[in-house]
Amino acid sequence: MMRLQRNNDDLRELIEENKPLDRKKIILRFTAFLIFLALAITFITIGITSAGKRTEGLQLIEAEADKEVLRYQLGVSFQHWFTGSSSAIRMGVKELGEIYSSALKDAFRMLDARERYEDWANLATLNQSLGREVTLNQPLYEVLRDAARRTAAGEGYSMFAGALYAEWEGLRYALDPAPGDPLNDPAEAERLERLRTATAELSNFSLEFLDDAACTVRFTVDQDYLELLAELELEDAPILDLNVLTEAYKLQLVAQRLEDRGYDRGFLLTDSGLMLALSGYTDGGVFRLYGLDEKGAVPAAELPIEAGSCTVQLRAFGTQDEPGYYALEGGKTRYYRHPWLPADGEYRNALLTALVSGKGLSAPDACCAGLRLLACDSAEEAKTLAVSLPGDAAFLLTEEPRTIYSADEALAALPDSGYQTASLP
Numbered sequence: 001m002m003r004l005q006r007n008n009d010d011l012r013e014l015i016e017e018n019k020p021l022d023r024k025k026i027i028l029r030f031t032a033f034l035i036f037l038a039l040a041i042t043f044i045t046i047g048i049t050s051a052g053k054r055t056e057g058l059q060l061i062e063a064e065a066d067k068e069v070l071r072y073q074l075g076v077s078f079q080h081w082f083t084g085s086s087s088a089i090r091m092g093v094k095e096l097g098e099i100y101s102s103a104l105k106d107a108f109r110m111l112d113a114r115e116r117y118e119d120w121a122n123l124a125t126l127n128q129s130l131g132r133e134v135t136l137n138q139p140l141y142e143v144l145r146d147a148a149r150r151t152a153a154g155e156g157y158s159m160f161a162g163a164l165y166a167e168w169e170g171l172r173y174a175l176d177p178a179p180g181d182p183l184n185d186p187a188e189a190e191r192l193e194r195l196r197t198a199t200a201e202l203s204n205f206s207l208e209f210l211d212d213a214a215c216t217v218r219f220t221v222d223q224d225y226l227e228l229l230a231e232l233e234l235e236d237a238p239i240l241d242l243n244v245l246t247e248a249y250k251l252q253l254v255a256q257r258l259e260d261r262g263y264d265r266g267f268l269l270t271d272s273g274l275m276l277a278l279s280g281y282t283d284g285g286v287f288r289l290y291g292l293d294e295k296g297a298v299p300a301a302e303l304p305i306e307a308g309s310c311t312v313q314l315r316a317f318g319t320q321d322e323p324g325y326y327a328l329e330g331g332k333t334r335y336y337r338h339p340w341l342p343a344d345g346e347y348r349n350a351l352l353t354a355l356v357s358g359k360g361l362s363a364p365d366a367c368c369a370g371l372r373l374l375a376c377d378s379a380e381e382a383k384t385l386a387v388s389l390p391g392d393a394a395f396l397l398t399e400e401p402r403t404i405y406s407a408d409e410a411l412a413a414l415p416d417s418g419y420q421t422a423s424l425p
Contacts, residue, residue: 054089057081058266058283061093064101069117072108075247076254080266081283096263103257107250110140113162113238126207126219127162127238133210133218141215143249146364147242148207151343156371158343160205162241163234164195165341169324172337178328183335191232196345198225207240244340244371248312248363251276255363267305272339273313276363277305287311289355289404289411291396291419296320300396300419301404303357303411310391311357312366314340314374316349316398334398342375350376351395357408358391365390386424393424 059082063073078100082089113123121136136144147159171177171188182189198204204222219240229235242249247270255268255276264280275287284305290313291300297319303311316336318325327336335349342348354373356366369389376382379397383405386393392408404413404421413419 054082054086054093056083056089059089059093061097061100061266063104064097066101066105069105069109072105075271076104076250077269078254078266079269080263081281099261099263100254100258103254104250106257107253110137110253111143111242111246111250113241123238123240123242126217126240129219131218131220133216136215136217138215139253141209141212141217143242143253144207144217145209147245147249148209150245150364150368151202155368156342156344156375157245157368158199158202159207159242160202160239161199161243161343161345162238163229163232164192164199164343164345165241165243166234166237167192167195167232168337168341168345172324172326172339177326177337181328181337183328183330192345194228195232195234198228200344205239245364245367247272247274248367251363273315274363274367275305275311277307277309279308281305281307287313287357289313289353289394289396290315291404291417292317292352292401293418298417299414300417301394301406301411301413301421303355303408306359309357309359310361310363310366311355312363312370313353313355314338314367314370315353316340316374317352336398340371340374342371348375348377349398350378351382352398352401353396355394355411356389356391357394357411361391369393383424 058079061078061080063076066072080096082092084092109117109120110122113127116122116124116128121134122140125134144159150157151159171180174180178184180188182192204225206220208218210216210218221239226235229237229239251268251270251274255278258264258266259278264278265283267275267277267281267285269275286302286304288299289301289303290297292298297315297317305311316338317327318338325336325338327334329335333349335347336352337347351374354370356369356373358366369391372389373382373385373393373395376385379399382395382397386395386405386407392406392411394404394406394408394411396404402419404411404419405424406421407424411421413421
């Protein structure tokens with residue numbers, strides 16, 4: 001905890017160096033600094049063998065450092081089961097570490113909406129090549145095809161909302177976010193309303209898929225929208241950005257590479273609460289659902305990990321030291337701000353936690369289902385929606401923070417936790 005406190009103190013110093021409205025610098029410096037930040041929540045409960053003598057069991061596979069792509073390891077971990085002698089396990093861990101590092105680095109660079117890389121056409125390339133034809137690799141082309149489909153569906157996700165998310169990130173990572181929150185700042189509320197309205201108009205954006213065989217695309221943005229971003233001093237924010245689905249697509253790309261190379265007995269996990277178990281993982285462990293009490297985030301329930309399953313938990317609250325989350329009071333209501341903002345730019349306050357899990361469920365499908373749940377305006381809307389989503393859903397309501405509504409019989413409240421489960425019809 002001493003290291004965590006020191007890192008947070010250093011982070012506050014970094015933020016204090018910036019003017020309140022200089023949000024772009026805050027975000028860029030904050031993201032780089034997070035490499036060294038350890039979060040307090042543990043989503044997976046399972047034993048991992050020590051770094052000394054290697055014995056059969058789960059091994060933590062660490063991504064190699066890269067001075068050219070400094071942030072690519074941020075927020076993702078990977079464990080894989082090994083058998084055999086200690087020396088054989090060491091060799092296997094080393095080989096898998098190289099494969100995992102390459103896969104994770106490639107996925108990071110592909111999906112990076114801000115920074116371009118030599119010999120790589122990525123999201124940043126498209127943002128910086130408006131109106132020009134760009135040739136992508138096939139994995140990124142397919143990701144964009146999928147994200148475009150989800151955007152057109154109009155179910156709370158948009159790949160064109162990068163500037164809107166950048167504006168909210170500036171608020172969420174501020175040293176003292178409450179005064180600048182739109183609930184307290186009419187000028188900020190007006191900024192967000194203009195940005196929300198323009199971003200919701202999908203005719204402002206065009207992503208053309210020109211040639212499926214050559215994987216060529218062209219991204220264009222209406223001039224009026226570009227002028228609005230310039231007026232709001234958001235011209236450097238990426239417009240085309242996978243935002244809340246970035247980690248889902250990243251895990252999907254990495255998992256496919258691992259499976260193709262014959263490594264399927266492990267699972268990938270993000271700090272934000274997304275877990276993807278590979279097809280051959282049958283070695284136990286549970287995924288934890290967290291609730292909120294007066295002390296902060298607390299374990300409330302557990303769900304066994306199944307081979308080939310995906311689980312996502314989207315929380316409206318963070319831990320005491322977790323950046324990017326805050327809450328504020330408005331009258332008799334407590335409002336939560338968190339990374340899982342719907343594409344319309346409006347936070348809802350009905351749910352504290354949304355969890356979606358399923359065998360064979362893709363990471364983007366799980367995340368989109370969780371986003372739809374967290375965007376519900378009422379308990380009744382959440383209960384109705386939960387039973388129609390892909391996979392099995394569970395959630396905690398702000399009005400009933402000790403009751404876990406669940407469509408998954410395998411999800412069990414922890415003994416003596418004070419939580420109980422209620423089955424959804």
